Amino acid sequence: MLGVNSDKDRKALKVTLAEQDITWRNWWDNGLIDGPIHTTWQVVQRPSIYIIDAKGVLRFKEIQADQIDAAIDQLLAEMTKGDK
């Protein structure tokens, strides 16, 4: 789990991360909703969740919250299959 965060204040963000027990690593996108990462990825809505498989291929884009578990299970299963 990784994040790209667009909050303005980096200090305040540190507090948020601690308070809400956010343990995943986040790129900080210069405090802009149109920061360089958001621009390159052409992100139009937040929160917006993408899932990338073990081979680095984008598999799910702007996925609905209730479909995330099934999607990750599917990709993990593909991964173990590939190992055998």
Added chain:
Amino acid sequence: MRVLIGTILISIVCSTAIAEDSIAAKEYQALVDEFELEGGARTFAKRFLKIAQEHPSDPKATEALLWVVTNVRGRSDTTAALQLLEKQHASSAQLSSACANIARSRSIAAEKLLRAIVTQGDNLETRAAACFHLARLLETESGIIVQLKQQPELAPRVLQYYGKEYGKHLSGLELADLSKQRELVYQQMLRTFSKIKTTDGTMGELAQKALFAIHHLTVGKHPPEIKGEDVFGKEFKLSDYRGKVVMLSFWGHW
């Protein structure tokens, strides 16, 4: 001298009057007036079509067909109007401001007409407008297909909103085909209409952004690298996580 000017004026007035008084123009105006009194665009569509069919070379024919396209969406009359425009009026100057309405007409014939305007349009701006709205139309169609895949229960509503004919056509579209079509349209946009301005920058910039999305930000493609600092200032990269399933969230408080 004064008499001469007077004569010229009169002849100008007369010639305009004649042009505006063509049978098609009279019929068109009468129908517009009647519609404004009664309303109910659908019942008028066939009568506007008739004016265009009976006076194909009159400029009012184009206007009558555009009336149908603008006021009646997703019906067989809409398709008939679009098909006539494509066959007989694709190079008409009147189409320059109609491309958005054509793209929104909810008919299988809209795409073909826009393609015809892209090649045969009156001037570069008109052709560019057709290309821009053709791209928008294909984007909208892709969006519908993606949504239908996620929520198949929406299918009856798609049929209802887009009409039987176009709705059926939509549900039969393949995302991969649409993606290829979009790619071709944006390549043409980049080649031919690059310098034309839109509210979101030039069409060249627009096309490049869209092509990047098709090649890198679409399901099944390799997304761009992310390299940057975390909240504590330590640098890390997305590719560091290759070999793992990565859930990537764009988020923030605002």
